[in-house]
Amino acid sequence: MTALPDAHGPKRSWWKSNQQKLTPWLFLAPGIFMFAVYVVWPIFASFQFSFYDWDGLSPKEWVGWGNYQELWGDRNFIISLKNNLIWLVLYMLAVPAGLGIAIFLNQTVSGIRIYKSLFFFPFVISQVVVGLMFAWFYAPNFGLFFQLTEWLFGTGTAVLANPDYATYGIIVAGLWPQIAYCMILYLTGLNNVAPDQIEAARLDGAKGLKMLWYVVLPQLRPATFIAVVVTVIGALRSFDLVSIMTNGGPFGQTRVLSFYMYEKALSEYGYRMGYGAAIAVVLFLIMMVFIAGFVWKMVRDERGH
Amino acid sequence: MFPRPIAQRSRAAQLTYQALLPVALILWLLPLLGIAMTSIKPSSDLAAGNYFGLPTHIAIENYWTVLFDFDLWKYIRNSFIVTIPTVIGSVALSCLTGFALGIYRFKGNLLIFFMFVAGNFVPFQILMVPVRDLTLNLGMYNTPQALILFHIAFQTGFCTLFMRNFIAALPRELIEAARVEGVAEWRIFWFVVLPLMKPAIAALSVLIFTFIWNDFFWATVLTTSAETRPVTAGLSSLNGQWVAAWHLVSAGSIVAALPPVAMFFLMQKHFIAGLTLGAVK
Numbered sequence: 001m002t003a004l005p006d007a008h009g010p011k012r013s014w015w016k017s018n019q020q021k022l023t024p025w026l027f028l029a030p031g032i033f034m035f036a037v038y039v040v041w042p043i044f045a046s047f048q049f050s051f052y053d054w055d056g057l058s059p060k061e062w063v064g065w066g067n068y069q070e071l072w073g074d075r076n077f078i079i080s081l082k083n084n085l086i087w088l089v090l091y092m093l094a095v096p097a098g099l100g101i102a103i104f105l106n107q108t109v110s111g112i113r114i115y116k117s118l119f120f121f122p123f124v125i126s127q128v129v130v131g132l133m134f135a136w137f138y139a140p141n142f143g144l145f146f147q148l149t150e151w152l153f154g155t156g157t158a159v160l161a162n163p164d165y166a167t168y169g170i171i172v173a174g175l176w177p178q179i180a181y182c183m184i185l186y187l188t189g190l191n192n193v194a195p196d197q198i199e200a201a202r203l204d205g206a207k208g209l210k211m212l213w214y215v216v217l218p219q220l221r222p223a224t225f226i227a228v229v230v231t232v233i234g235a236l237r238s239f240d241l242v243s244i245m246t247n248g249g250p251f252g253q254t255r256v257l258s259f260y261m262y263e264k265a266l267s268e269y270g271y272r273m274g275y276g277a278a279i280a281v282v283l284f285l286i287m288m289v290f291i292a293g294f295v296w297k298m299v300r301d302e303r304g305h
Numbered sequence: 306m307f308p309r310p311i312a313q314r315s316r317a318a319q320l321t322y323q324a325l326l327p328v329a330l331i332l333w334l335l336p337l338l339g340i341a342m343t344s345i346k347p348s349s350d351l352a353a354g355n356y357f358g359l360p361t362h363i364a365i366e367n368y369w370t371v372l373f374d375f376d377l378w379k380y381i382r383n384s385f386i387v388t389i390p391t392v393i394g395s396v397a398l399s400c401l402t403g404f405a406l407g408i409y410r411f412k413g414n415l416l417i418f419f420m421f422v423a424g425n426f427v428p429f430q431i432l433m434v435p436v437r438d439l440t441l442n443l444g445m446y447n448t449p450q451a452l453i454l455f456h457i458a459f460q461t462g463f464c465t466l467f468m469r470n471f472i473a474a475l476p477r478e479l480i481e482a483a484r485v486e487g488v489a490e491w492r493i494f495w496f497v498v499l500p501l502m503k504p505a506i507a508a509l510s511v512l513i514f515t516f517i518w519n520d521f522f523w524a525t526v527l528t529t530s531a532e533t534r535p536v537t538a539g540l541s542s543l544n545g546q547w548v549a550a551w552h553l554v555s556a557g558s559i560v561a562a563l564p565p566v567a568m569f570f571l572m573q574k575h576f577i578a579g580l581t582l583g584a585v586k
Binding site for chain 1: 306307308309310311312319322323326329330333334335336337339340343354356357398399401402404405406408409411414415417419420421422423424426427428429430431432433434435436438439454455457458459461462465489490491494515518519521522525526537540541544549551554555558561562565566568569570573577580581
């Protein structure tokens with residue numbers, strides 16, 4: 001068999017014959033560059049900074065594991081860590097609560113679309129504004145919540161001024177938009193539940209909680225996965241609400257790691273960038289456990305396609 | 306459909322449901338309604354202890370006070386200056402990255418994709434010290450550019466996830482057909498893929514607009530003055546000045562919340578399509 005002449009002939013330029021290989025990299029270049037400079041490199045730089053004593057101006061001083069050893073004995077760090085744990089656990093309530101509201105609203109009565117949008121409303125509002133709204137709600141003397149507790153127990157509770165309750169007060173404020181987010185995820189999920197399976201299960205006599213647990217929830221798995229991901233991330237990112245509602249107080253009892261890191265690194269009493277970086281590294285490692293889990297699952301789904 | 310449609314139930318159940326809806330909504334939005342009501346109360350009402358009743362007159366002047374006496378309009382302007390270029394930049398970058406990762410099969414594709422995905426989840430604090438330092442070194446500290454560049458870079462992570470999944474779901478035959486015709490790769494992007502991406506671009510734009518408008522952390526880390534601070538950080542510093550002048554705090558909050566709320570109601574379909582991407586398979 002004689003060799004066939006190349007269909008494109010020798011005119012084919014180097015670019016033309018390689019463009020399918022090169023194009024993706026040209027398209028990726030700007031994105032990767034920005035992401036490398038502002039996200040990937042800073043992560044490594046923070047790890048490095050955490051081994052130094054540095055006020056942001058004068059030369060850095062190497063202290064080895066010094067910052068981490070100091071963290072171990074830092075009472076405020078332990079409080080922040082404990083509060084992060086409380087946030088993480090209580091924030092998860094957003095998932096079932098969101099599901100509950102989604103089920104409540106998954107009807108086709110007139111005007112239901114407007115109800116759905118208005119229930120979703122809190123998510124659109126900035127956390128700064130949410131924080132101010134709840135600060136008003138909890139305000140001593142005239143706040144709705146204060147009046148409610150006064151009416152119920154005789155004495156009112158100023159939640160945000162009480163070191164035992166303040167963190168819970170902030171978490172409730174955070175749950176408000178988070179529930180709205182989970183709700184919208186589940187509403188979309190419920191919309192796509194296979195109707196024939198529901199009908200079949202109904203003929204078999206399934207209803208209520210049994211139907212929810214055995215028929216509906218398995219179909220809502222993608223929605224649940226995303227709801228859990230965004231809720232975990234949201235809980236560990238909590239900064240805005242703490243900063244706005246209590247600024248870490250009273251007596252530093254509402255600090256969380258993200259807030260404590262900011263406070264240490266950029267406080268009025270002198271910047272401690274190295275120490276702040278060490279706190280950030282701890283928060284990052286906690287988050288990494290979850291991120292690794294999410295990404296692992298996503299890679300598995302991707303491969304399964 | 307789950308739960309069983311209310312229309313198949315008794316008349317009493319239907320009426321109960323119809324009555325429950327507005328009650329539940331009012332309870333749900335109580336903090337918002339309270340703030341909205343307070344924002345139109347004259348300060349004399351609050352001084353007289355009228356916290357929950359109707360205002361004696363509608364005090365629109367609260368809004369003028371926060372906007373002009375306290376320069377809230379400047380913070381609003383700053384927010385637009387930061388938000389709009391960020392939306393354009395991150396959506397543009399992710400159209401490119403999404404195209405590369407969604408269309409081409411090459412070594413490292415999944416690795417790069419998951420770098421973007423994972424980066425999108427990291428806590429801001431791990432980036433704070435180096436990004437602030439970099440911004441200072443670039444001479445951009447306390448400028449809108451500082452925020453714009455950082456936000457574009459960070460949002461590219463989320464946007465790439467979104468765009469790549471959207472593009473990967475497009476019919477491949479379209480691209481194959483164009484290739485057979487000998488169309489150059491960049492022309493395939495521009496003339497074949499980009500026009501199909503309009504819904505994704507719209508959804509991402511409204512989402513990123515809201516995310517950036519509502520950003521508070523980076524606004525406080527990278528900007529310091531009233532000339533550059535976005536409205537979230539501005540509201541926080543004004544809140545310090547207004548110590549418990551709740552009619553001003555409320556009016557300021559409402560103003561700061563308005564642009565993303567308007568965006569949401571105008572582009573609701575796109576907004577929800579964007580947020581719930583991946584919630585169904």
